Amino acid sequence: MKIAIIGAGNMGGAIARGIAGAIAAGQSHHTLVVSNPSEGKLNALKSAFPFIETYTDNAGAIEGADLVILAVKPWLVEQVLKEAGALLGKETILVSVAAGITLDSLENMAGEKHRAVYRAMPNTAAAVGRSMTFVAGKNTTPESDEAVKAIFENVGTVMMIEERLMAAGTSLSGCGIAYIFRFIRAMQEGGVQLGFYPKDALNIVARTMEGALKLLETNDSHPEQEIDKVTTPGGLTIKGLNTMEQAGFTNAVIQGLTRNS
Ligand SMILES: NC(=O)c1ccc[n+]([C@@H]2O[C@H](COP(=O)([O-])OP(=O)(O)OC[C@H]3O[C@@H](n4cnc5c(N)ncnc54)[C@H](OP(=O)(O)O)[C@@H]3O)[C@@H](O)[C@H]2O)c1
Incomplete structure (x- = not known):
């Protein structure tokens, strides 16, 4: 399959690197072409993966692409x-x-009715192969679904959804990664106030998050079940949690997530 990526910026570049990495590892046998008006980003891609074909015009990239x-x-x-x-x-x-x-406007703009068209919503972690990507399609076949899913699996996890959920996915994960960074920053700042250097505080928060995720995934549990294990009655953790809730923690997160819906 010939895959053409139009635009080699943050997202196009990350997707190109993900696909190229799979090709380089022999896990994928696609031909990859990328177009971008300025050459700097194309040269950077080409120096990492010399087999990528690059174009400064889109026509050259699109012609013959599957x-x-x-x-x-x-x-x-x-x-x-x-x-x-x-x-x-x-x-x-x-x-x-x-x-x-x-999807409707994409189909109209592409000028060919009944073409398989897809929307994909990755997040910035695509750059490190850990995107949570939502994909929705129109005029699709199981084969086209599989092809698109496999491409985005090169940059992380893919969830096929109905288009009506695209805005929700964008909020929860596309924007959500920024909300998680803000939470990390808040924890880090609290850690500094408690006496740790910022770098140490960040490392502590990152490792704690890693542990929390591992517990949820290993135990297949609800967050509240894991919270129950930490909260000794009358202890420190429940006092901290209740103080955060008094300041509106859960409400603030839900309001932020649903602000644009
Ligand atoms: N960043 C995210 O978190 C994210 C997440 C999900 C979806 N998206 C979507 O991804 C798309 C790209 O976002 P981005 O963050 O990757 O932006 P970006 O870094 O600015 O990349 C866009 C690229 O498109 C190139 N370009 C400009 N005009 C072009 C043309 N006529 N033909 C081909 N390429 C052209 C630009 O080249 P020059 O710089 O050389 O002009 C640039 O390299 C957006 O539609 C955005 O909604 C982004």
Whole structure:
């Protein structure tokens, strides 16, 4: 399969590196081409993975591609498809990672009714192979679903969802990674106030988060079950938790998550 990635920025570059890594490891046999208007990002990709074909024009990348991933800013999707959409083959699968562009508008902009079109919503952890990516499609087949899922599995975990859940997925994970960073920062700042140097505090928080996740996954448990194991009646932890709740912790998180819904 020839995969073309249009736009080699943060997201396009991360996806390209994920796919190229799998090709380099012999786990995937795709041909990968990437286009971007400026050469710097293309050269960086090419120096890491010399087998990637690079183009400064989108037409060269799209022509003959079996699957095209649009990784440009949302307001450029229409322009890119206007300029080079006619080069998409009838059977070419079109995937967009652009936030907010619906499957209907993607299908319309691509100019070919009934084309398999997908929206994918990765998060920035795609750059380190740990994205939580949501994928929704229209005019799909089990084969096209499998192809798109496999591509995004190169940069982390994939959940196939209905399009109506895309905004929720974006909030919970696309934006959610920032909320988690803010929580980490709050814990770190508290750690400094308690007497640790910032670097040590960050390391302590990171290891504690790692442990918490491992407990949830190993025990297949609800967070509250794990909390019960820490909270001695009348002890320190329950006092800390209740003080956080008095300050609106859970409410603040839910309000932030649902702010745009
Ligand atoms: N970052 C995230 O967390 C995230 C998460 C999910 C989805 N997304 C989506 O991913 C898309 C890209 O975001 P990003 O963060 O990767 O942005 P970005 O880093 O700015 O990358 C966009 C790239 O597109 C290139 N570009 C500009 N015009 C182009 C054109 N006409 N044809 C081909 N390439 C063109 C830019 O090249 P130059 O810099 O050389 O101009 C740049 O390298 C957005 O639609 C965004 O909604 C991002």
